[in-house]
Amino acid sequence: MNPSEILFHHQVKKTTPRVAIIQALQQRCTPLSEGDLKDLLGDLYDRTTFYRSMQTLTDAGIIHRIVADNVLVKYVLNDCEHGHHHQPDHVHFYCQQCKDLICMEELKVQAYQLPDGFKEQTCDVIIRGLCSNCNK
Amino acid sequence: MNPSEILFHHQVKKTTPRVAIIQALQQRCTPLSEGDLKDLLGDLYDRTTFYRSMQTLTDAGIIHRIVADNVLVKYVLNDCEHGHHHQPDHVHFYCQQCKDLICMEELKVQAYQLPDGFKEQTCDVIIRGLCSNCNK
DNA sequence: CATACATTTGCAACAATGTATCAGTTGAGC
DNA sequence: GCTCAACTGATACATTGTTGCAAATGTATG
Numbered sequence: 001m002n003p004s005e006i007l008f009h010h011q012v013k014k015t016t017p018r019v020a021i022i023q024a025l026q027q028r029c030t031p032l033s034e035g036d037l038k039d040l041l042g043d044l045y046d047r048t049t050f051y052r053s054m055q056t057l058t059d060a061g062i063i064h065r066i067v068a069d070n071v072l073v074k075y076v077l078n079d080c081e082h083g084h085h086h087q088p089d090h091v092h093f094y095c096q097q098c099k100d101l102i103c104m105e106e107l108k109v110q111a112y113q114l115p116d117g118f119k120e121q122t123c124d125v126i127i128r129g130l131c132s133n134c135n136k
Numbered sequence: 137m138n139p140s141e142i143l144f145h146h147q148v149k150k151t152t153p154r155v156a157i158i159q160a161l162q163q164r165c166t167p168l169s170e171g172d173l174k175d176l177l178g179d180l181y182d183r184t185t186f187y188r189s190m191q192t193l194t195d196a197g198i199i200h201r202i203v204a205d206n207v208l209v210k211y212v213l214n215d216c217e218h219g220h221h222h223q224p225d226h227v228h229f230y231c232q233q234c235k236d237l238i239c240m241e242e243l244k245v246q247a248y249q250l251p252d253g254f255k256e257q258t259c260d261v262i263i264r265g266l267c268s269n270c271n272k
Numbered sequence: 273c274a275t276a277c278a279t280t281t282g283c284a285a286c287a288a289t290g291t292a293t294c295a296g297t298t299g300a301g302c
Numbered sequence: 303g304c305t306c307a308a309c310t311g312a313t314a315c316a317t318t319g320t321t322g323c324a325a326a327t328g329t330a331t332g
Binding site for chain 2: 067069070073091093096104107109113114115118120121122123124127128129130133
């Protein structure tokens with residue numbers, strides 16, 4: 001699906017910044033930060049607009065937000081091909097040296113049984129350490 | 137163990153801010169943020185000193201840092217009674233409404249087998265949602 | 273106890289990641 | 303093409319840090 005279709009499918013208005021952001025995330029196929037996206041897209045939009053767009057896209061279930069560390073937040077496209085809201089079910093690895101965030105697709109997150117009354121909205125598993133490149 | 141003993145035991149110099157921070161964490165027995173600690177301790181030290189102290193105490197294995205969200209970081213004392221460095225092995229629940237961070241001691245984190253070459257330093261599992269108080 | 277020297281602290285400035293307000297612009301439906 | 307709600311840009315501000323440097327403090331030694 002192209003950006004316009006994704007937005008229409010999730011009943012979100014089509015605007016220039018939103019299309020550009022989705023397009024960039026599709027092309028890179030890896031979690032990107034605000035800085036990464038700015039490097040790719042330049043001054044296409046204001047920072048305020050960026051954050052509001054990300055909020056809108058997250059609420060709509062189009063993207064997912066990963067807090068790699070308190071000073072590094074990255075965004076990834078959800079799997080929109082199958083038409084349902086797809087929450088990541090795998091572990092994320094964050095290299096403290098090269099600051100890369102890697103999806104460990106093969107490491108699935110177990111389902112946790114919360115006590116009565118608690119409602120889960122998202123569940124993130126972040127392993128921090130050194131990636132194979134930096135651990136030499 | 138009292139704060140001075142903990143610092144000596146980990147070969148970290150005893151200073152006023154460090155003792156005060158450990159004391160506050162011991163008394164509260166729950167994860168505290170910079171703001172929480174400032175409310176407790178007032179202007180006992182500068183913000184820069186706080187962050188440097190937390191870095192030192194984390195490196196020494198005396199405390200552990202929990203990234204509840206990119207805008208909320210909390211700190212907890214490790215279990216120093218048994219003389220070894222104790223990494224939390226349980227899930228943390230973060231209530232998006234009341235901003236409370238709860239240790240789910242009964243939910244243990246599984247060990248993940250990383251690919252060759254990767255080195256794990258910390259592993260955090262954060263479930264975000266609504267706590268039993270706010271989910272009504 | 274006094275001195276020496278490395279460690280730690282306080283202050284000021286700066287950086288990244290957001291949020292709030294409000295006027296002005298744009299998009300979608302008719 | 304019009305209309306009006308929704309979105310955007312600009313400015314200001316909040317939180318969570320980090321960096322550099324001079325001054326203060328802690329620990330080891332005489």
